[in-house]
Amino acid sequence: MSASVESSGEFAAEEYEHEPVPPTARRSLLAVSAVWAGFPMCLGNAVFGGLIVYNQGMIRGFWAILLGNLLLFGYVGTLSWIAGESGRNFPLQAEAAFGRRGRAVVVGFLATVVIGWFSYQIGLTGTTLQSVFGWNPLWGGLLGALIYIAITALGIRALSVIGMIGTPLFLVMAGVALYFGLDRNGQSLSHVFSYPAAGHTLGFWACVGIVVAGFADSGTMTADFTRWARDGRSGVVAAASAFPVANTVAFLIGGLVVAIGGADDPASNGGAFLGLLTGHGALLTGLAVLFVLANLGSVAAHCLYNAAVGWSGLTPLRMRALALLLGAVGTFVALTGIWSHIVNWLELLGVIVPPIGAVLIIGQLLSERTKPLVVAGVAPIAFAAWAIGALAAAIAHYHLPGSVDAVVGFGAAALTYAGLALTRGTWPAASVEPPVEISAA
Known part of the structure; x- marks a missing residue:
């Protein structure tokens, strides 16, 4: 689209909720x-x-x-x-x-x-x-x-x-x-x-x-x-x-x-x-x-x-x-x-959330080498890494008060995801492709 379209305000009404933002926007x-x-x-x-x-x-x-x-x-x-x-x-x-x-x-x-x-x-x-x-x-x-x-x-x-x-x-x-x-x-x-x-x-x-x-x-x-x-x-x-x-x-x-x-x-x-x-x-x-x-x-x-x-x-x-x-x-x-x-339980976000970011980042870094295993629309390796990262952060939170929970959780999730993705449940890929779907049956 041209710059004149953007200046007309068309992009002001579009937030691209369901698709990537195009370069012109x-x-x-x-x-x-x-x-x-x-x-x-x-x-x-x-x-x-x-x-x-x-x-x-x-x-x-x-x-x-x-x-x-x-x-x-x-x-x-x-x-x-x-x-x-x-x-x-x-x-x-x-x-x-x-x-x-x-x-x-x-x-x-x-x-x-x-x-x-x-x-x-x-x-x-x-x-x-x-x-x-x-x-x-x-x-x-x-x-x-x-x-x-x-x-x-x-x-x-x-x-x-x-x-x-x-x-x-x-x-x-x-x-x-x-x-x-x-x-x-x-x-x-x-x-x-x-x-x-x-x-x-x-x-x-x-x-x-x-x-x-x-x-x-x-x-x-x-x-x-x-x-x-x-x-x-x-x-x-x-x-x-x-x-x-x-x-x-x-x-x-x-x-x-x-x-x-x-x-x-x-x-x-x-x-x-x-x-x-x-x-x-x-x-x-x-x-x-x-x-x-x-x-x-x-x-x-x-x-x-x-x-x-x-x-x-x-x-x-x-x-x-x-x-x-x-x-x-x-x-x-x-x-x-x-x-x-609300703030009392929101304080635990440092335990639960950073492992999600670890999965997003490590998954992107490995996308040129692997395709994630997806079963019935769910990537089990990603959820396993999230769970292990959150568990590690929770242990640090309650038993290692001198640690930074977010860093512990991120590191555990990143290592778990990388280890599982590179050694189990993945296939070689020459380029970035959609996840491989396996039917529930």
């Missing part, structure tokens, strides 16, 4: 990078960054944050290269690895999990507006939900735009918050590097694990975003804009808030800095409200987009219809108060 590096960079630049990551620095001190906290983000870059960057080269979204990637029917388990699981994160952002919107501005949390959450659903329904272009708005807005508001925090405590930034560890709840590797687990789900589903990149290299660069760049910045800003004494309760609330922006006039208060909606809205819209693309890949429905339907479900969950309990 790919987007610029800036646009795709804005989608990813705007996702982790959020208040929640500032909270976690503050918790890390509170428990590790500024220097060790910095290294924990950086190491976690480099691990994320290796993981998400590789999956993004695959997406940029193929144009396939996460459901299509999962089909190639887990089988036409087997993908329903993987895609359905992750596409449902991110609805939970969407609900969490709605609930967080309501409670944040209540605690800082005195708003009714129900109406604040509902306002946020309507805005976030509308952004998602507009598609990938809207995610790019909110990223371009939300990222600089986060940096500006964080800078203002740090200024007021320094002024309130009479400190200078030169002292932050000597900030010692004040808490002892989280060890170094546990902090690294927090960074990795924070994007275990949407990082695995990165293809929904980076399939729009012009090629694999552009997909990797777009992923790098988030990991390590944007995510590291967001975590470190929270760490700085704690180090300068700007956090009210760093042991519980980490580097939350919104309270530093209140009480300075109506203009800044208005900007703070806009900041909350744009910041949490970026995270919520990305999660809902992952959910809608995932479920559209399993059904005949289109992304926009599912965004409205799933958005309504997520809003109901949030407004009933269930959202406050």
Whole structure:
């Protein structure tokens, strides 16, 4: 298709839920990078960054944050290269690895999990507006939900735009918050590097694990975003804009808030800095409200987009219809108060999800040498690797508290898949072909 077709807005209505994004519909590096960079630049990551620095001190906290983000870059960057080269979204990637029917388990699981994160952002919107501005949390959450659903329904272009708005807005508001925090405590930034560890709840590797687990789900589903990149290299660069760049910045800003004494309760609330922006006039208060909606809205819209693309890949429905339907479900969950309990089990994502990415990556690397065994639409080797990886990560989680669960699970799944694929249940292949189907009989 010609550039004139794209400019006419035809591509704005097409999300390519059931087929790879064609080269003519790919987007610029800036646009795709804005989608990813705007996702982790959020208040929640500032909270976690503050918790890390509170428990590790500024220097060790910095290294924990950086190491976690480099691990994320290796993981998400590789999956993004695959997406940029193929144009396939996460459901299509999962089909190639887990089988036409087997993908329903993987895609359905992750596409449902991110609805939970969407609900969490709605609930967080309501409670944040209540605690800082005195708003009714129900109406604040509902306002946020309507805005976030509308952004998602507009598609990938809207995610790019909110990223371009939300990222600089986060940096500006964080800078203002740090200024007021320094002024309130009479400190200078030169002292932050000597900030010692004040808490002892989280060890170094546990902090690294927090960074990795924070994007275990949407990082695995990165293809929904980076399939729009012009090629694999552009997909990797777009992923790098988030990991390590944007995510590291967001975590470190929270760490700085704690180090300068700007956090009210760093042991519980980490580097939350919104309270530093209140009480300075109506203009800044208005900007703070806009900041909350744009910041949490970026995270919520990305999660809902992952959910809608995932479920559209399993059904005949289109992304926009599912965004409205799933958005309504997520809003109901949030407004009933269930959202406050979601985070407890979402913390286990670092155990369950990275082995899925290992199967996707190793399967792609081996695709030139082997065809996966598929029985009745299910790839048993892929599921075996996922199960063994998740089991290894669970053992590490409960019995090796100093380990990084995501890395253990990824490594175990990768070795299992590679070993089984190269030695059992595969056939030589000269080129990439569809999986070999064997009837259930």
